[in-house]
Amino acid sequence: MKRCDLLVDLGRRRFLSGAGVAAAGVAASAVLPANETKAAVPTARVTYPSTRLGNVNELKLNEPLDVAYPDDDASGVLIKLGKRVEGGAGPEGDIVGFTTICPHKGYPLHYNSERRTLNCSGHYSVFDCEAGGQETWGHATQNLPQYSLRVDEKGDIYAEGVDELIYGRLSNVL
């Protein structure tokens, strides 16, 4: 039956194939914003700025640091979880960054340090910071947009991409 392939990681499978298909579909159908139509070859994702969000020294264990990315209108957080997680950056692989605009209706998320989740007072959605922003429970039709992070030798933390559409914008980079 169809679901025998459940034994592979669906998330990764989609990342490698499905998302590519989707992005190609979108790109092929002339979706570039008007100001970008000169780009010769449309890229699968928008071009992100590489933005310094802070330094590892500024991060305290399990205390969110308010940041914004890809621009000042897109609030987010960096969190040092103290445990290696998938998608985690830094020497310990434990630093993650997420948008804090709820992908349901755009209400602000707040961090629950006991559970290590980002919670939404709008309609009670809960996103798990230790599981790639997976929606533990809630109304959004996507898991929480997470930053691709890079930490350089000085300990500066750079965001260089976002893996889902941020609420309130039809292109992550406006």
Add this chain to the structure above:
Amino acid sequence: MAYKRQIDRLPIIPADAKEHNVVCHYCIVGCGYKAYTWDIDKQGTTDPAGNKFNVDLSQQQGADTEAWYAPAMYNIVKQDGKDVHIVIKPDVKCVVNSGLGSIRGARMAEMSYSAVRNTEQQRLTDPMVWRYGQMQPTSWDDALDLVARVTAAVIADQGEDALFVSAYDHGGAGGGYENTWGTGKLYFGSMKIKNIRIHNRPAYNSEVHATRDMGVGELNNCYEDAELADTIVVVGANSLETQTNYFLNHWIPNLRGISQDKKQQLLPNEPHEPARVIIVDPRRTVTINACEIEAGKDRVMHLAINSGTDLALFNAWLTYIADKGWVDKAFIDASTKDFDKAIAGNKTSLEEAARITGLTVDQIRQSAEWMAQPKEGGARRRSMFAYEKGLIWGNDNYRTNGALVNVALATGNIGRPGGGCVRLGGHQEGYARPSDAHVGRPAAYVDQLLISGQGGVHHIWGCDHYKTTLNALQFKQAYKRRTDLVKDAMSAVPWGDRPAMVAAITDAIKKGGLFSVDVDIIPTQIGQAAHVWLPAATSGEMNLTSMNGERRMRLTERYMDPPGSAMPDCLIAARLANNLERVFREMGKTEIADRFKGFDWKTEEDAFMDGYHQHEKGGQFVTYARLRAMGTNGFQEPAVGIEGQGATAQGTTTGQTPGMVVQGPAIEGARGKEPVQQATPTTATPPPAPPAGSEPIIGTQRLYADGKFNTKDGKAIFMETKWRGFEASGKEEESKKFAFLINNGRANHIWQSAYLDQENDFVMDRFPFPFIEMNPQDMAALNLKSGDLVEVYNDNGSTQAMAYPTDRAKPKQTFMLFGYPTGVQGNVVSAGVNEFIIPNYKQTWGNIRKLADAPEVVKGLSFKEKEYAPPV
């Protein structure tokens, strides 16, 4: 690692995109959406003039904006044969949801068939038949000819009782007035099929018989009543997850106190406070948590009763309220009967109820006060009573349902603002069929008959017993054995030799075989056993009408093509009827053949006009043109007139005169709406059918507003409902023999049996297996870690789930996701039913053991508490 789409940009809806009215085709709430479609080679721009929203899209939009849509709301689909972009997003102007989307409905676009973007590629595109040992595509003519020949042969040989039918009776996806009429006219008009069942239960019966027998249709209030109530009494329902936007958009304002102005304005002569809530449920749910956050813990009462003991609690409420004199005497005298009988027959002391339910005397007393003690100044307290599967699929369905309606009637809470005694609903409704009176009561227990070898042909319409029936394991074993007999017989004959094929099939049937025809939008699990699959269209691929939980009827306009040659069910039924007519005529059975006339429909609108328009109460006022003009708000059934022409005196209103008049043949026990009563013949001529204009339809906000109910004399009837313990056979023993309560139900992420979600990566990434919520101590005792696969087993069968720890689960009381493809809870539900063949899924007990450590696909999933916690 959580699934991410890697989509960070979406095409912009151009200002001139086509706009279609859409009603979410999933849950009962029926949220309004709009579908926007536009040419594949075009797109809007960020400047206000260039997009549908007239907004500068180069700026970040704020919370609740209309000018944003998620990747799940976008797709590329076929429309009139051409690829188009589509966005299906919640409609802010719809009074039901005011722009809210849920995790289910807001994925409608992504859960549409798209060859370009690879979504829902499981959809059936061609008729498929068992040929050369597997399912193979064929033409409609070929498939329908085979179905008609085998069906006609079996009927000619054994009579109509050998044709078994499983057919949904609901609205929304795969349902709707067009389609229930199509199958209804075929099986109840052309034929009188008796061995028929509904999508989620093994017989053709009402889930809420009792309330109907009392004269109270089950969808009698409006969503606004939840904004007006003093107290909301919820029984066996988890509305934040299963009626999401009804809860968010209509309950929360009352719990927060922000519907105060509306209360003051509409009900000026009494004091008002924010609502209180009483929730009867053996387990703590996210709904209870949300209520506590909004109303404060002191205004929320969770009555965590012993599973299946609701009836004793309701009888105690009635007794206590009557003793206190908090009943609505004027209403009882004018509009009801048998009150004294019920009071005498149901007498239950607080102490007795406490012993049975496991609650304290104080809890029961206080909850009775909350729902019935007069307000300051002596005004009657407005309480809304709402129930769903915890009661419906619970112990002693009939009496328990009646006992709750007793309390609502005694307190005068039906037909009044802020009141109602309603089921909350699962699907939307959309029932229009000829009378089912010949089915009888109790109706045939169809699944048991199939297990025991009866029936020769089985037509299945949008049902999957393999996932959603009780006693599922036994059913599957018997069904497979019987259909395999026919498969083997078919494999032995060349496909092109139709007479030999039909002879081989009917011969196998005589030996105990079963010929199975499955009409569905996807290959279902029961479809694995079927010999013919007929591909159906779903909502949006056809025009479709349904009504929601407040009887709000809307038209979802066709916005895309069905996959391949798939057709609306009503037209499949019509073509099947055409073929049966032809075959019976060939057989020389002219009289039977003639019964299949009247199926010359070309479109779903033809079926609508033949069915709902001509046969349903108020249907004469309802046309596609009018519904289209009324958009996503529609009107509330029944229709009583047309604006400008006024309500029609002929009496299609609800019970304005005792023994109300219905248009066309009465449809007793109509599902999805209050049972209409046989008409007392009227001398007045019905109004001429209005021209197909677009004047708004006048509807009915609340039923029984005039205190007249659906009984001959217009009086609601109180019911004697004595407590009798676990009523379905074998349940008492099962509860003693096995360690864990295997409570079960739905979850927010998933629609129904996941028939579309099973192809949705976002959902399957979250729940590759059904969860079973367990108390952490129980998990420790069984040596289980989060996500470990467990076997749930008892004498009925076994199934699997992944362990999900939560403090919300009481020790030894689990909650398992129902009807999931990768672990069917119904496998462990016994065959025990009530006296009207209503299943009892909720009271199931089993043992649990570990099967395996969390498999790879489960690793990294979130197993955290689902309850939202406010900032500390």
